[in-house]
Amino acid sequence: MTVVGGPASAAPMSQMGSLRDLTFSDRDFGRIRDLIYRRAGIVLADHKREMVYGRLARRVRAQGLHCFGDYVDRLERDSASPEWDAFTNALTTNLTSFFREAHHFPLLADHVAGAGGRVRVWCAAASTGEEPYSIAITLMEALGGRREFEVLGTDIDTDALARAEQGIYSMEQVSKLPPERVRRFFQKGSGSRAGYARIRPEVAARVSFQKLNLVADQWPVTGEFDAIFSRNVMIYFDQRTQVRILERFAPHLKPDGLLFAGHSESFSYISDHFRLRGQTVYTLAR
Template sequence: MDGLSEREFESFRNLVKKHIGISFDRTKKAVLQRKLALRVNSLGLESYGKYYLYLLQEKESKGELRQLINTLTVDQTAFFRHLKQFELLANILLPQVAIQKNTIKKLRIWSAGCATGQEAYSIAMVVNDMFKEDHTWDIRILASDIDTDALKFAYRGLYTKESIKQVPTEYLNRYFRRGTGKDSGLFQVNEDLKNRLLFRRLNFVDFNFPFKSPVDIIFCRNVMIYFDTEVKKRLIDNFFRLLEPDGFLCLGTSESLIGVDDRFALVGHFVYQKRG
């Protein structure tokens, strides 16, 4: 098959940006081509041009756009990634929210771009631990991603020994059980922890978020790095509107709000607080 021409590259990058906000600049042309080739080959098409037309034909491409999105997204993640933020969550963010919400006793957390679930389960373990004595709280943790394969994996909650090595032993004993039969050697998140989470496919570009009440803490880590400034600004503006006054926003360690939004104050370790 011929390589991806400049014109095709432009067409695909515009299509991808329009649908999911991810921007492939010129330096990422080879990456985009490699990922597109996976879809072109699996459909048995002869060229990138034919694949583009296929995507545009609504009826035939039903579901293909979703497949392409699943192929293009990067779902690299880990339990307790950026450990310092989980320490902040336990020692500063949750205690502050617990004081502020002491009368309505409602806690809302969103793992936005949760990939295969490790981030959302890590949050749930810390939250569970903090509220284990007090069952009067209405707690919801939303775990969302655009990638349906990653979400299915997250919902299953079955992880390798290698991937759970960052989970503290105490949590491992409390929230996981060893897989049996075909799952032997794997570790299964227990149902109680899973029931803390609500999994949803949400696209940041649609900005159609299912919240009835404001959110206390948003984790959106290692997602914005794939977006250009315009998409970042719209996303952060939406987070600002969804957050409680004084709500928190946790970003990845190579992300920042500088030049994006100045309505947040830095708490530390890439955690920001909305100025209420």
């Protein structure tokens, strides 16, 4: 999933000017926090100051500027600027892996085995693709070609989505998977591609990727899904935003569908739309 994160700074803001080549004031940080909240619903804590400097300094320099304030001014002057994507991408970190929080995938397999018709699963924080491809592998193993399925992976980070669509990963990233899964679902690279593996075309064909901002007024998503994965992303929103997103998930989940949350997320006390079914797994409230 795509999240915001980074190490806390040990240096106070009063010292930062002497350590950095770009002007970055408390006011600049406050404006950036406001912009990313309004644009993506992301809440940046005080201790993210130095992370913000480190992530955005390259973008400020790329614009030929020497001051974060001037960079923010440019963004605010043009709401349609392509720099908005670069700004958002810079403030997100893609922390993911294949079959992360592994207990969810057997639950998904059991659920779809008893479902009828075409199976649809939405991964609402697709990041660089490991999670939606893990979902697709699970469905291929569970359904065995008996029924059609599709996986939709969405994310706000366009750079991450571009990597997800390529479906190329280092062998280190796939090394923790059972060897039989690697053989069945990946193609090992050779020559200049040695040390890398690509998702096999028959898996990639079942997965589509699309940019989606969870706090946008409109979502480019239609229909209902057998399962929605929204794992380890809601913790970066405030409670008001979480409630609104959960309200909007509900119509997209089939009556018996499953909503998967991250290990540190709990929706039971913030939404009347879902009830806890198991460990970080929810169903629609009746």
